[in-house]
Amino acid sequence: MPLIRNSYGKARVRVMRVHKDCEHHEVRELAVQAMLEGDFGASYTAADNRLVIATDTIKNLTYVVAREALDDAAEEFAERLAQRFLHLYPQVASATVTTHETKWLRARFGGRDHPHGFILDGNGQGFARVGADRGTVSVVSGFTGYSFMKTTGSGWENYVMDEFTTLPETSDRIAATSMDATWRWSRVPADCPAVNAAILETMLEVFATTYSHSLQDSLLRMGEAALACAPEIEEISLSCPNKHYLPVNLAPFGLSSDNAVFVPTDEPHGQIECTVGRS
Numbered sequence: 001m002p003l004i005r006n007s008y009g010k011a012r013v014r015v016m017r018v019h020k021d022c023e024h025h026e027v028r029e030l031a032v033q034a035m036l037e038g039d040f041g042a043s044y045t046a047a048d049n050r051l052v053i054a055t056d057t058i059k060n061l062t063y064v065v066a067r068e069a070l071d072d073a074a075e076e077f078a079e080r081l082a083q084r085f086l087h088l089y090p091q092v093a094s095a096t097v098t099t100h101e102t103k104w105l106r107a108r109f110g111g112r113d114h115p116h117g118f119i120l121d122g123n124g125q126g127f128a129r130v131g132a133d134r135g136t137v138s139v140v141s142g143f144t145g146y147s148f149m150k151t152t153g154s155g156w157e158n159y160v161m162d163e164f165t166t167l168p169e170t171s172d173r174i175a176a177t178s179m180d181a182t183w184r185w186s187r188v189p190a191d192c193p194a195v196n197a198a199i200l201e202t203m204l205e206v207f208a209t210t211y212s213h214s215l216q217d218s219l220l221r222m223g224e225a226a227l228a229c230a231p232e233i234e235e236i237s238l239s240c241p242n243k244h245y246l247p248v249n250l251a252p253f254g255l256s257s258d259n260a261v262f263v264p265t266d267e268p269h270g271q272i273e274c275t276v277g278r279s
Contacts, residue, residue: 003044007096009035010058019070025116029102030066030074034058036085038093051091061085073192074099075139078130086134094133100144101126123147126196127182141196142182148204149176149243152259154212172259175212177240177272183226186234195230202229215242215272223276235277242270 011033019026036058042048065081072080078097085095103126107117124146131138154175156167181203189195203222212218219238226236245262 003041005037006040006044007035007037008040008052008055009033010055010062013059013062015063015066017066017070021071023115024106024113026071027104027118028070028074029104030077030099031102032062032078032081033098034062034081034085035096035098036089036092036094037096038089039091053085053089053092058085061088074101074126074128075130075141075188075192078128079132079137079139082130082132082137086132094131096129096131098129099127101128124179127180128192129182139185139188140182141185141192142180143196143200144180145178146181146200147176147178147243148207149174150208150212153208153210154218156214174245174262175207175215175218176243176245177215178243180239181236183230183233183236185232187232189230189232195232199226199230199233199236202226215240215270216274219272219274220276223274227276227278235275237273237275239271239273242272244269 013032013034015030015032017028017030019028036053039051042050043052061084062081065077065084069077069080078099082095082097085092103121103124104118105121107114107119109117124143127140127142127144129140151174152172154173155169155171156173157169157171159165159169181200183199202225206222206225207218210218210221219240223236223238227233244265246265247257247259248261248263250257250261
């Protein structure tokens with residue numbers, strides 16, 4: 001039976017970059033995965049490792065490029081690393097580098113930024129993936145696990161009702177999610193972190209300030225707003241669990257919940273996804 005496709009690499013290479021060129025230090029922490037495709041079939045089919053680059057070498061090269069690129073955004077770092085594999089090893093046909101960023105916020109004391117104190121931002125992770133071969137480069141950015149909610153301004157009505165439906169309609173509910181969002185660039189902007197932040201802020205504003213007839217309704221409008229905000233985006237994909245907050249029935253105790261007391265539940269949950277592109 002033939003070997004149809006193969007790839008290999010190193011995952012969860014965790015690296016902290018500290019840029020110290022001025023009094024105010026900058027930190028960037030990434031978890032990196034570097035995957036290679038190319039002339040490696042013999043290691044699978046003939047126990048021949050002569051063209052195989054050790055995954056430990058892949059890890060070490062990640063550290064070397066991190067030292068060379070202390071100030072690079074995740075997208076720039078990922079592309080630099082992918083291109084380094086192509087430059088050094090002719091047997092590599094393509095390299096895909098994926099990063100997840102742990103975000104550190106600068107600490108503030110007495111209303112002033114501290115030069116080298118930081119606080120972990122616990123909401124979501126920045127995401128970047130660069131795929132490079134010997135002719136093209138593709139770049140995707142986004143966020144994973146970014147949680148947000150609103151306590152009103154959301155409803156769920158006029159859906160299919162049949163003998164299996166037990167969920168009551170409502171025009172006032174909590175809407176909450178933990179969003180994975182990725183966008184594909186037609187051209188990479190000069191300042192990826194700034195544009196990524198603007199895209200996220202724009203989508204959150206749409207979610208919070210407009211009535212949501214469903215999570216589907218909100219996601220489409222959030223995607224459209226992201227495309228309007230950043231002309232460099234070709235398309236955006238959103239994947240959002242509908243995190244449920246179920247009203248507690250307080251009638252047995254002579255009380256009304258009044259949409260004020262809820263039970264948070266993570267599962268089972270609705271899963272809503274869409275991709276919005278330019279026509």
